[in-house]
Amino acid sequence: MSVPSVAGHRASFHAIEWHHHSLHLLDQRLLPHQQQMLHYRSAAEVADAIRDMVVRGAPAIGIAAAYGYALDALAGRDLHQAFRVLAESRPTAVNLFWALERMAALSHAGTEALVAEARRIHEEDIIANLAMGQFGASVLGEKAVIYTHCNTGALATGGHGTALGIIRSGYADGKVQEVFAGETRPWLQGARLTAWELLQDKIPVSLVCDGAAAQLFRTGKVDWVIVGADRITANGDVANKIGTYSLAVLAKHHGVKVMVAAPTSTFDPTLDSGAAIPIEQRPAEEVTSLFGQPIAPAGCPAINPSFDVTPAELIDVIATEKGLIMNPDHDSVALLLAR
Structure with missing residues (x-):
């Protein structure tokens, strides 16, 4: 995925990556001593990653949830169940529900549209962070x-x-x-x-x-x-x-x-x-x-x-x-x- 950047501002690493229809998350429970990327292929797995603090921080949780929803769409799973499982993972971070509602609004648009929307949520967050900075x-x-x-x-x-x-x-x-x-x-x-x-x-x-x-x-x-x-x-x-x-x-x-x-x-x-x-x-x-x-x-x-x-x-x-x-x-x- 291409990531927008500004000279001198871009972080030297990525904690969330999307490759070949799977989500890759840097396991933040192991930092600073180990750097390990874990792979996820379902909404339930992503919900566990959010709940277990593999990924944390409100914007990152929303991005991960969007990708989790897209994973279940790719697998032909029940998207109402995907929404519910992901929504229950962390109750305070409103970005989680914001991202899921964006995904659910496109639930009938097809899998490629949902993957594109998850990627768009990810890219928009980086652009917003740069402006905020x-x-x-x-x-x-x-x-x-x-x-x-x-x-x-x-x-x-x-x-x-x-x-x-x-x-x-x-x-x-x-x-x-x-x-x-x-x-x-x-x-x-x-x-x-x-x-x-x-x-x-x-x-x-x-x-x-x-x-x-x-x-x-x-x-x-x-x-x-x-x-x-x-x-x-x-x-x-x-x-x-x-x-x-x-x-x-x-x-x-x-x-x-x-x-x-x-x-x-x-x-x-x-x-x-x-x-x-x-x-x-x-x-x-x-x-x-x-x-x-x-x-x-x-x-x-x-x-x-x-x-x-x-x-x-x-x-x-x-x-x-x-x-x-x-x-x-x-x-x-x-x-x-x-x-």
């Missing part, structure tokens, strides 16, 4: 020091990234001096994925324990917190990886600006505020163990929400492929989505 980088100032959370780069999208896409674009333009990556418990996406991804592209990065963010902000070294999003409601509230809300509160206290990067497919105008966003609860074992090794007393209960909601009033700007939303609220969100 330029819009977001335009407000950074010079020699910005950025704190980011979870992984929002080429691993989490079609290729360039949302928050990391802005960092990539900003670094290419000479605007980013350094990046701090929060480790992001319990799956350690910041430690395993973001640090790896930035090092691949030779962007200066230092890893930070989640609990050290407040002390780092207190030193005055950080200019921006830049994160992605899994769902944005009509009033500008943002659901993102657990820990984002606390970072936004810390940033507000210390005078650090907060930017959210997300394509317009992440917006859900049917929900008035973040209070209505379903929050995925994942297994307690992800908290009480680390890579299969227990780290808590046997029988100790744990809570494990995968996401939290950051209120719009804590966000300075939302960067999209259509432009920037400054100080998001109902009116500014509606104005941008109407473009």
